[in-house]
C-alpha cells in the first residue's frame with residue numbers, strides 16, 4: 001500500500017500499531033537530525049491584494065526533504081514535532097530563515113513586503129517567545145511591521161487570557177498578528193474582540209466549495225463582515241479557481257492566497273514573481 005502510494009506518502013503510518021510506533025520513533029529521531037543535516041527548507045507562497053492584483057506579502061511554509069522518504073508534508077511532521085518539543089527549535093529556525101530571506105530580498109532592491117510566519121501552539125506558550133522574536137528582528141534588521149505572526153484559531157482558544165496577554169507582548173514589538181484557519185476553532189465572537197489582531201485568514205475548507213456551497217458562501221461573507229466590523233484585514237486561503245477569486249472580490253475580501261496564484265515556491269523561484277509584483281492568475 002505504502003509503496004503504491006509512492007515514497008512521498010507516509011501511508012504506512014496507518015497500518016498497524018507496531019509499524020506505526022516504529023515509524024513514529026524513526027521519524028522523530030530523523031526530525032531531530034533534520035535541522036543539522038540541512039534537510040529543512042522554507043518555501044514561500046504569495047499573498048495577493050484582491051483589489052489591485054499585486055503581491056503584498058508571502059507566507060513562509062516549512063518543507064522537509066527526507067533522505068529516504070522524499071518530501072514529507074508539514075501536516076505530517078508538525079504534530080510530531082509538537083509532541084517531541086523540537087517544534088520550538090524548528091520554529092525559531094523558520095523565523096530566522098524567513099527574516100534573513102526578507103533582508104536579502106530587500107538588499108537586492110525589492111520593496112519590503114509582509115512576511116507571514118506560522119507559530120506552533122507550543123512555540124506560542126514559550127515564555128521566551130517575545131524575546132526570541134525581538135532578537136531575530138534585531139539580528140536581521142527587518143522592520144517589525146513587515147513581520148506577521150500566524151497563530152491558529154484552535155491554539156489561540158486554548159487559554160484565552162494567556163493568548164490575549166501574549167499577543168499584546170508581541171504586538172508591542174511592532175509585529176502584526178494573523179489568526180490562521182479561522183472558522184475551524186470554535187472561537188466565540190466575544191473572545192475575538194479581545195485579541196489584538198490585524199488579519200483573519202478564512203480557512204481553506206470554506207473557500208474550497210465556494211461559491212457553489214451556500215453555507216460556505218455564508219461563512220465567507222460573515223468572516224469578511226466580522227473583519228470589517230473589527231477593523232481587521234481578511235485573507236482567504238486555498239484559492240484555486242478564477243470563480244473563487246471573483247466571488248471573494250464580490251464580497252470585498254482583502255487578500256487571497258492559493259494555487260490559483262502560485263504554489264509555495266523555493267526562494268529562487270519566487271523572487272522573479274516578487275520583482276514583477278504580479279502573478280499571472
Ligand code: C2E
Nearest residue numbers: 061062074075094118119120238239240257258259260264
Ligand atoms: P497553513 O498555515 O494554514 O498553510 C496553508 C496550507 O495550505 C499550506 O500547506 C499551503 O501549501 C496550502 N495551500 C496553499 N494554497 C493552497 C491551495 O490553493 N489549495 C490547497 N489545497 N492547499 C493550499 P502546507 O505547506 O502543507 O502546510 C500545512 C500546515 O502546516 C500549515 O497550514 C501550517 O499550519 C503548518 N506549517 C507549515 N509551515 C509551518 C511552520 O514553519 N511552523 C509551524 N508551526 N507550522 C507550519
Ligand code: MG
Nearest residue numbers: 059118150180
Ligand atoms: Mg499559516
Ligand code: MG
Nearest residue numbers: 180181201237
Ligand atoms: Mg491556514
Ligand code: MG
Nearest residue numbers: 180181203204
Ligand atoms: Mg491549515
